[in-house]
Amino acid sequence: MLQTSQTAQPVVNRLVVIGLGLIGSSLALAARNAGLATQVVGISRRSSTLDLALEMGVIDRPEQSLAAIAPELGAGDLVVIGVPTLTVPAMLKECSELLSDQVTITDVASVKGSVMAAAEEIYGRLPPQLVPGHPIAGSEKSGVTAAKADLFKDHRVILTPHADSGESHVQLVEKLWQSVGAVVSCMDIREHDEVLAATSHLPHFLAYSLVDTLASMRDNREIFRYAAGGFRDFTRIAASDPIMWRDIALANRQAILSVLDQIMDNFSEMRSAIDTGDETYLMDVFTRARDARNHFGNSIDPKALQQTMSDKIINYKVTPGGVAQGDIRVPGDKSMSHRSIMLGSIAEGMTEVTGFLEGEDSLATLQAFRDMGVVIEGPDQGRVVIHGVGLHGLKAPTKPLYLGNSGTSMRLLSGLLAGQSFDVELTGDQSLTGRPMARVADPLAEMGAVIETAPGGRPPMRIKGGNKLNAINYVLPMASAQVKSCVLLAGLYAQGETSTIEPAPTRDHSERMLRGFGYSVFSDGSKASLSGGGSLTATRIDVPADISSAAFFMVAAAITPGSDITLRHVGVNPTRIGVINILRQMGTSIELSNEKEVGGEPVADIRIRYAELNGIVIPEDQVPLAIDEFPVLFVAAACAKGETVLTGAEELRVKESDRIQSMADGLVTLGIDAQSTADGIRIQGGQLGSGTVHSHDDHRIAMAFAIAGLRSAGEIEIIECNNIATSFPGFVDLATAIGLTISVETQES
Ligand code: S3P
Numbered sequence: 001m002l003q004t005s006q007t008a009q010p011v012v013n014r015l016v017v018i019g020l021g022l023i024g025s026s027l028a029l030a031a032r033n034a035g036l037a038t039q040v041v042g043i044s045r046r047s048s049t050l051d052l053a054l055e056m057g058v059i060d061r062p063e064q065s066l067a068a069i070a071p072e073l074g075a076g077d078l079v080v081i082g083v084p085t086l087t088v089p090a091m092l093k094e095c096s097e098l099l100s101d102q103v104t105i106t107d108v109a110s111v112k113g114s115v116m117a118a119a120e121e122i123y124g125r126l127p128p129q130l131v132p133g134h135p136i137a138g139s140e141k142s143g144v145t146a147a148k149a150d151l152f153k154d155h156r157v158i159l160t161p162h163a164d165s166g167e168s169h170v171q172l173v174e175k176l177w178q179s180v181g182a183v184v185s186c187m188d189i190r191e192h193d194e195v196l197a198a199t200s201h202l203p204h205f206l207a208y209s210l211v212d213t214l215a216s217m218r219d220n221r222e223i224f225r226y227a228a229g230g231f232r233d234f235t236r237i238a239a240s241d242p243i244m245w246r247d248i249a250l251a252n253r254q255a256i257l258s259v260l261d262q263i264m265d266n267f268s269e270m271r272s273a274i275d276t277g278d279e280t281y282l283m284d285v286f287t288r289a290r291d292a293r294n295h296f297g298n299s300i301d302p303k304a305l306q307q308t309m310s311d312k313i314i315n316y317k318v319t320p321g322g323v324a325q326g327d328i329r330v331p332g333d334k335s336m337s338h339r340s341i342m343l344g345s346i347a348e349g350m351t352e353v354t355g356f357l358e359g360e361d362s363l364a365t366l367q368a369f370r371d372m373g374v375v376i377e378g379p380d381q382g383r384v385v386i387h388g389v390g391l392h393g394l395k396a397p398t399k400p401l402y403l404g405n406s407g408t409s410m411r412l413l414s415g416l417l418a419g420q421s422f423d424v425e426l427t428g429d430q431s432l433t434g435r436p437m438a439r440v441a442d443p444l445a446e447m448g449a450v451i452e453t454a455p456g457g458r459p460p461m462r463i464k465g466g467n468k469l470n471a472i473n474y475v476l477p478m479a480s481a482q483v484k485s486c487v488l489l490a491g492l493y494a495q496g497e498t499s500t501i502e503p504a505p506t507r508d509h510s511e512r513m514l515r516g517f518g519y520s521v522f523s524d525g526s527k528a529s530l531s532g533g534g535s536l537t538a539t540r541i542d543v544p545a546d547i548s549s550a551a552f553f554m555v556a557a558a559i560t561p562g563s564d565i566t567l568r569h570v571g572v573n574p575t576r577i578g579v580i581n582i583l584r585q586m587g588t589s590i591e592l593s594n595e596k597e598v599g600g601e602p603v604a605d606i607r608i609r610y611a612e613l614n615g616i617v618i619p620e621d622q623v624p625l626a627i628d629e630f631p632v633l634f635v636a637a638a639c640a641k642g643e644t645v646l647t648g649a650e651e652l653r654v655k656e657s658d659r660i661q662s663m664a665d666g667l668v669t670l671g672i673d674a675q676s677t678a679d680g681i682r683i684q685g686g687q688l689g690s691g692t693v694h695s696h697d698d699h700r701i702a703m704a705f706a707i708a709g710l711r712s713a714g715e716i717e718i719i720e721c722n723n724i725a726t727s728f729p730g731f732v733d734l735a736t737a738i739g740l741t742i743s744v745e746t747q748e749s
Pocket of ligand 1: 408480481483485627651
């Protein structure tokens with residue numbers, strides 16, 4: 001008998017599992033072991049299965065039919081239909097005849113459209129008590145003897161509730177799955193069936209087909225004798241239950257046919273490439289596939305699910321005090337990493353990038369270009385090789401380009417894509433969806449682009465292809481490098497000379513990198529201009545460490561007595577060094593050494609030592625030069641003597657969060673007198689206390705408050721630190737290395 005260890009409070013009253021296959025019996029066993037139900041009832045027509053289930057401790061009570069238990073069931077009881085997909089309708093029919101409408105019903109079938117259609121037909125409408133579900137777990141083994149109590153741990157369960165599914169029923173099903181360790185999410189039914197056709201059903205049919213083809217070859221014994229690891233890995237699932245897969249094939253016919261057609265086209269192209277010796281085609285497909293597999297590897301690996309950013313909220317607890325000492329290199333510059341992918345993709349030839357930032361934002365740009373047919377190798381320890389396709393070689397993506405949290409990706413891409421021959425849609429996460437895009441859509445429209453945005457000029461952006469662009473002379477209404485870069489990138493595709501005039505100097509990485517790719521860009525004071533119709537030549541790019549990431553450790557040293565930190569190979573482009581200028585003005589000792597130019601960008605080692613800080617009035621001309629560094633500079637201001645005043649920084653209100661408000665609120669929570677103003681903030685230096693602050697899903701707010709822990713009187717808890725990975729993967733490790741103590745805690749979302 002498998003051991004029973006009752007550890008939890010029951011979350012359901014009676015759990016009735018119809019069908020004791022692998023999934024049904026594993027759920028019964030997991031629930032029974034953990035005491036999640038007052039009674040676990042197993043229903044199977046075969047008495048031998050019931051005997052086995054009872055003997056193995058999978059169930060408390062065996063029954064041969066639903067009728068035998070139905071009269072006892074009511075609210076709080078849960079019936080799980082765990083039979084093969086095509087048998088689900090028959091079970092639903094029994095449920096409709098025997099169960100009260102108080103009983104919650106769910107199923108575990110791999111196809112959801114057919115379950116819903118059957119339910120609608122049987123009940124005459126979709127019953128509120130029905131909450132369809134699909135655990136993405138299993139193995140090639142089947143039957144009650146394969147039952148595993150931890151089968152669902154850290155695996156996904158997708159629920160596809162319908163519009164009338166009752167709230168309490170949904171909650172009950174969700175709670176049960178969560179209690180057996182699953183990660184539950186909800187999905188639209190149609191999307192579920194399409195996604196599963198591609199990611200689960202198709203691989204099974206490929207495995208069946210491969211094994212069947214090989215098995216029917218004349219000398220099949222010989223073949224299987226030599227079939228090694230690759231064959232074993234690829235065909236493990238061909239040992240799965242034939243009834244289950246027959247049912248899935250028939251129940252999800254449309255979606256499966258559509259992906260089968262696509263893979264057959266791909267096969268026939270590959271066949272002809274092999275036939276004709278088309279090396280380039282084969283290299284392209286294999287490289288693209290390998291890199292896509294590596295890129296998505298984390299989410300494919302079930303163990304990685306434990307760390308999946310979107311499913312769990314990551315909070316930090318920062319222990320007060322600590323030192324700030326060390327000699328470190330922070331990850332690569334985000335702005336340059338984005339641009340290296342964009343320009344490398346539209347250049348002629350192969351561009352090699354080193355020092356690339358493997359953060360979620362720059363990876364979103366990289367994936368977008370892969371989605372447009374560019375072969376990109378890596379990233380592998382910061383090395384990326386881009387096989388450029390030329391200015392007109394991008395291909396129409398088959399789906400919207402998802403840019404996550406990255407405003408830079410969306411704004412720069414909108415310019416680069418406005419002059420293409422194909423339509424494209426740009427989307428992003430919730431934070432990006434709230435950010436203003438009219439600032440780029442307006443000048444692009446002036447150039448002749450056709451772009452639709454959501455109300456209020458927000459994403460998604462739908463860009464129509466095939467429009468001729470005309471050069472413009474654009475006077476930027478705000479100091480924004482993203483807007484400037486967007487217009488210049490569109491200018492590559494426009495007829496004539498496009499120029500931008502900015503109200504204050506902003507980062508000029510686009511201009512410098514374009515020149516590095518051999519494209520001539522003219523800069524004169526606030527004006528930058530280029531003529532369309534040229535071409536970019538592949539180059540090598542060495543991305544220096546990001547001064548915006550370095551800023552966290554600069555402030556760490558600036559606020560902590562006895563500190564001494566050296567930051568290596570940092571980009572010190574004059575349009576980015578506001579943080580150095582401001583900290584120096586506040587009294588910090590900062591030395592630059594090893595100054596050199598790498599690929600047209602100045603870099604240096606930066607040494608920062610503690611000295612007492614004084615509050616200052618931040619000169620407005622420093623605002624665009626330190627734009628991303630203000631959250632942590634506000635922490636420096638909180639530790640300074642006297643008042644620090646910032647004005648002219650309204651742009652901070654439309655970053656990943658409203659950075660003025662996010663910081664003012666957090667500082668006040670920590671006992672600092674901080675008052676936000678329309679375009680800035682006033683901060684009275686004082687003693688940082690302790691408390692819980694919110695990052696508002698903004699990476700830089702989260703990191704700024706982590707640094708504050710060095711001078712706080714008590715513990716600082718920072719809520720929602722997931723997005724730190726957008727710009728600074730490995731932040732906690734480096735922060736720990738220089739002397740901070742941060743504990744990372746996860747919480748269910
Ligand atoms: C960036 C420009 C800045 C900056 C952002 C990166 C760039 O944005 O805040 O993190 O790479 O061009 P704005 O152009 O909106 O100021």
